[in-house]
Amino acid sequence: MSDEEETASQLTDNQKIEIAKWFLLNSPAGEIQYVAKDIRALLKNERLYLAAVSEAFPLYNKSHLICLEFPDRSGEVMVTSFSEIDKNEYIDPRTAQVAIIDHVKQVIEDARPAKDEELPSSYVEEYRSALDVEIIKYVSEAYPKGVCSVYCTSGKDVEEPGMDFELVVVICAARHSPQNFCNGSWRSVWNMEFKDELQMVEVRGKFEVGAHYFEEGNVQLDAKHECKDSTVFQSADDSAVSLTTIIRHHEAEYLNSLQKSYSKLPDTTFKDLRRKLPVTRTLFPWHNTQQFSLTKDIQKSLGLEGSK
Amino acid sequence: MEAAMGLMRRIPPKHSEAALSALLSLLPHHSSDLLSQVDQPLQVLCDVDSGKEFILCEYNRDADSYRSPWSNKYHPALDDGPHPSAELRKLEIEANDVFTIYRDQYYEGGISSVYMWEDENEGFIACFLIKKDGSKTAHGRRGYLQEGSWDAIHVIEVGPEEEVNARYCLTSSVMLSLTTNDESEGTFNLSGSIRRQMNMELSVAEGHLCNMGRMIEEMESKLRNSLDQVYFGKTKEMVCTLRPPAEIVQTKFPDSRIP
Numbered sequence: 001m002s003d004e005e006e007t008a009s010q011l012t013d014n015q016k017i018e019i020a021k022w023f024l025l026n027s028p029a030g031e032i033q034y035v036a037k038d039i040r041a042l043l044k045n046e047r048l049y050l051a052a053v054s055e056a057f058p059l060y061n062k063s064h065l066i067c068l069e070f071p072d073r074s075g076e077v078m079v080t081s082f083s084e085i086d087k088n089e090y091i092d093p094r095t096a097q098v099a100i101i102d103h104v105k106q107v108i109e110d111a112r113p114a115k116d117e118e119l120p121s122s123y124v125e126e127y128r129s130a131l132d133v134e135i136i137k138y139v140s141e142a143y144p145k146g147v148c149s150v151y152c153t154s155g156k157d158v159e160e161p162g163m164d165f166e167l168v169v170v171i172c173a174a175r176h177s178p179q180n181f182c183n184g185s186w187r188s189v190w191n192m193e194f195k196d197e198l199q200m201v202e203v204r205g206k207f208e209v210g211a212h213y214f215e216e217g218n219v220q221l222d223a224k225h226e227c228k229d230s231t232v233f234q235s236a237d238d239s240a241v242s243l244t245t246i247i248r249h250h251e252a253e254y255l256n257s258l259q260k261s262y263s264k265l266p267d268t269t270f271k272d273l274r275r276k277l278p279v280t281r282t283l284f285p286w287h288n289t290q291q292f293s294l295t296k297d298i299q300k301s302l303g304l305e306g307s308k
Numbered sequence: 309m310e311a312a313m314g315l316m317r318r319i320p321p322k323h324s325e326a327a328l329s330a331l332l333s334l335l336p337h338h339s340s341d342l343l344s345q346v347d348q349p350l351q352v353l354c355d356v357d358s359g360k361e362f363i364l365c366e367y368n369r370d371a372d373s374y375r376s377p378w379s380n381k382y383h384p385a386l387d388d389g390p391h392p393s394a395e396l397r398k399l400e401i402e403a404n405d406v407f408t409i410y411r412d413q414y415y416e417g418g419i420s421s422v423y424m425w426e427d428e429n430e431g432f433i434a435c436f437l438i439k440k441d442g443s444k445t446a447h448g449r450r451g452y453l454q455e456g457s458w459d460a461i462h463v464i465e466v467g468p469e470e471e472v473n474a475r476y477c478l479t480s481s482v483m484l485s486l487t488t489n490d491e492s493e494g495t496f497n498l499s500g501s502i503r504r505q506m507n508m509e510l511s512v513a514e515g516h517l518c519n520m521g522r523m524i525e526e527m528e529s530k531l532r533n534s535l536d537q538v539y540f541g542k543t544k545e546m547v548c549t550l551r552p553p554a555e556i557v558q559t560k561f562p563d564s565r566i567p
Binding site for chain 1: 310311312314315316317318319320321322323326327330331333334335336402405406409410412413414415416440442447448449450451452453456457458484486488492493494495496497498499500501502503514517518521522525528529532533535536539540542543544545546547548549550551552553554
């Protein structure tokens with residue numbers, strides 16, 4: 001035991017924390033708590049463990065867009081870099097609340113009403129809330145367990161037409177069923193730049209889809225994609241409808257392309273790793289491998305060896 | 309060790325090499341356990357005598373040198389490295405030749421190596437290895453893969469011959485990763501690792517190589533099928549649970565804005 005500690009201590013504390021963080025950040029969707037448990041057992045050092053989790057959980061929670069419910073069930077907050085007010089404070093614009101969260105426990109500890117300066121101007125809020133309404137409708141149709149939120153990420157104090165502002169739509173659908181050895185998540189983030197001078201809204205979408213199946217094995221899907229689009233700058237309600245149509249269209253397309261990638265697997269992509277049957281289309285003639293040494297001899301005597 | 313194995317079951321298989329080296333540095337005293345229980349992507353060296361590449365694993369390693377199945381020499385040279393007996397070496401040479409043809413027929417490229425050594429109870433152990441880089445810049449015939457690797461490890465314990473039969477115990481692991489990437493579809497990566505066992509008692513009338521070969525062929529087909537059908541299928545199912553395909557959505561939720 002003391003031996004073990006001695007050799008392991010060749011790593012500095014910082015290196016151990018970095019290794020622990022690497023494992024935590026590479027946890028599949030919904031599995032960081034399990035990884036943390038194993039990391040704790042491996043490190044055998046609470047101080048290092050706490051240092052690693054306190055750094056890794058906030059990053060993981062934000063990149064996985066985890067969703068936490070308010071204690072009074074008034075709604076939920078999404079932990080994202082767009083809703084971050086402070087390290088442990090995340091805003092939910094829909095209910096105008098700020099959640100004070102515990103990143104490692106992944107729960108909301110407390111909540112407070114958002115301050116005026118944390119919320120967009122009424123002009124921008126009109127666009128934000130109109131888009132929120134349409135997106136909620138779309139997400140409830142497209143994702144059985146989807147959550148979404150719309151944030152203003154720049155120009156939230158713009159009071160009237162004449163200035164640019166930006167909204168971000170965040171959609172996340174996660175499914176954890178460890179009893180079926182399966183977890184997964186669909187995450188999309190849409191940046192909507194409302195350009196006043198051009199009277200255009202420029203749209204950038206980013207998708208990340210992951211799935212993990214681990215019954216007697218470990219197989220993971222990791223898919224990413226980005227896309228761009230644009231539409232005209234209209235009234236809040238009309239913009240909300242056309243932007244939601246754009247999102248619906250691109251997300252449906254992306255699902256199609258994922259399915260296409262899957263359907264191409266057996267006969268094309270997977271075949272480049274290993275064929276189902278040999279090039280001869282019959283099982284390998286293990287009972288008659290003599291033929292190979294014969295052909296080899298013939299090739300040798302004809303001087304053909306190595307010429308293929 | 310249990311926690312380490314738990315982590316290996318969760319970390320994306322395409323990162324397994326980095327994960328293993330992290331675990332080795334955290335748990336130096338468990339290095340032999342880790343190396344024997346965690347499958348890692350195979351490495352390759354070039355045999356200076358034959359100019360052919362061979363695969364490195366724990367079974368052809370002594371100190372920091374690896375024995376090549378082609379020249380039977382250690383790389384880098386090693387004076388007292390163990391070698392199989394002359395009789396077993398004969399079978400090893402034959403196995404390498406035949407397995408090269410097998411590998412070519414199924415993999416259309418790649419590298420293979422077979423190693424054999426005597427065990428304590430009058431039988432022997434054989435290790436069949438295949439490494440294939442199926443990316444379009446390497447041995448991917450069809451050119452679909454941005455990145456594609458397949459590493460297969462088959463370790464087969466052959467018991468002593470009893471009358472006409474021998475016992476074969478095969479443990480096989482496959483690690484793979486494949487990535488496609490194009491502008492309209494983005495990056496699509498599937499990676500995985502699975503391990504299975506198979507035990508058989510077979511007549512040695514047709515020889516050990518024939519029996520081992522058939523078992524490996526059957527096992528590889530099973531592993532490939534279950535990766536394709538079950539494992540990839542389950543991840544696809546998950547995607548469709550997260551977001552059911554359009555035809556289902558449309559029938560369930562007619563667009564409310566159209567009167």
